[in-house]
Amino acid sequence: MNPTFSDHFSSVARGYADFRPRYPAALFDYLATQVTADAVVWDCAAGSGQATVDLARRFGRVIATDASAEQVASAPQLSGVEWRVALAEQSGLPDASVGLVTVAQAIHWFSLDRFYAEVRRVLVPGGLIAIWAYGKKRIDEEPIHRLVDQYYSVTVGPYWPPERRLIEEGYRTIPFPFEQLPAPTLHMEAEWSLDELMGYLGTWSATSRYRRDRGTNPLESLRKDLAPLWGDSRSRRRVQWPLALRVGRV
Numbered sequence: 001m002n003p004t005f006s007d008h009f010s011s012v013a014r015g016y017a018d019f020r021p022r023y024p025a026a027l028f029d030y031l032a033t034q035v036t037a038d039a040v041v042w043d044c045a046a047g048s049g050q051a052t053v054d055l056a057r058r059f060g061r062v063i064a065t066d067a068s069a070e071q072v073a074s075a076p077q078l079s080g081v082e083w084r085v086a087l088a089e090q091s092g093l094p095d096a097s098v099g100l101v102t103v104a105q106a107i108h109w110f111s112l113d114r115f116y117a118e119v120r121r122v123l124v125p126g127g128l129i130a131i132w133a134y135g136k137k138r139i140d141e142e143p144i145h146r147l148v149d150q151y152y153s154v155t156v157g158p159y160w161p162p163e164r165r166l167i168e169e170g171y172r173t174i175p176f177p178f179e180q181l182p183a184p185t186l187h188m189e190a191e192w193s194l195d196e197l198m199g200y201l202g203t204w205s206a207t208s209r210y211r212r213d214r215g216t217n218p219l220e221s222l223r224k225d226l227a228p229l230w231g232d233s234r235s236r237r238r239v240q241w242p243l244a245l246r247v248g249r250v
Contacts, residue, residue, distance in 0.1 A: 019199035020050050021190045021241065023104065027132070028054040030184055031100065034247070035128050039099025042122060044088050044115075045106035048074040049081075055102065056081050063098070065091055089114040093122045101129045108133070108166040112175055123250050129178060130248075133167045134188050134241035139197075141237060143229050148201070151222050156206035159213065164206075170244035178248025186243040194233040198223055 028051075038060060043052045046064035048071050055062045056078045065086040066072050072083050086092050088103075088110045101119050103110075119129050136152065139145040166174055192200070198219055201207060210218050227233070 019196060019203055020047075021134070021188050021200070021239070023051055023054060023132075024186050024188055024243070025054065026184065027186055027243070027245065028058055031055075031102070031128075031130055031247075032058040034181070035099045039127075040097060041100045041102060042091065042093060042098045044091070044101060044103050045109070046075070046083075046104075047071045047106070049076050049078070051102060051104040052076075052081055053078065059100070063093065089118055091118055091122060095121055096124045098122050099124055099127050101127070103129075103131045105133045105167075107131045107171070107174065108163040116175075116177060120250055125250070127250055128181075128247065129250070130245065131171060131174075131176075132243055132245040133171055134243050135167055135170060136241070138240045139237055140239075141229070144226060144237065147222065147225055147229070148197075151201070151218070152206075155218050155222070156204065156210050159206040159209040161205065167244075170242070171246055172244070174246075176246050176248055178250060181247045181249060183245040183247045186245060188241040188243055190239045191236040192239055193236055194223070194226060194230045197226075197237070197239070 037058075041055050041059045041062045043055055043062055043064040046052045046066050047068075049064065052062055052064045053076065060080050062078075062081045063084065064072075064075065064081055065084045065088075066075075067085065067087050069085045072085050075083055077083075084092065088106075101123060107115070123129070136149070139148060190196075201219055201222070207218065230237070
């Protein structure tokens, strides 16, 4: 994990806001039972607000930071949410000022020792940190799933950064030096048209790196292969992802 900011996502910031799947409501309901309602939340590496929106519905004040100015510019303006451009390891927050730190689909990019020191500095005594990520998706119809899985593993497989392995392992191998709490088993689910699926695949950092390296768009070939299996492109298929969640207290 690189101690400097590796920006894999500014070039797809708009796609993140439009096409990334939503986290389940049960995740945020659970977090709301673990800290007081008046707790200040630091949503770290918030991207364009995929988790921030739901945190704002349950907590009165959320400070959402991201190292990418482009991601922050794509984020929604929400009541009770303050957006800042900041590194995870240098939040700029005061000591003992937040009750909950959340990191959605991002901690694998961090310098963990420096980030955990920052978490301990900004959390109040007994404060909570929650990290989560979603793994490889599953599409209900097997022929479609196989093609998309081949795209993930073979077509753009060489273009995934090495940190991707930590997501595939469900964050089980990431050091987590906190008093770990039992966490619910959760998953994510969406009903997507073919256009929405392709939009999501376009937000992958591996897709972006493939385009830059080869000068072609690998999604064009994939869409051509998927079209006869999908049928009407407006019809919807169920997509599911396992959600790995680790929660700890300082």
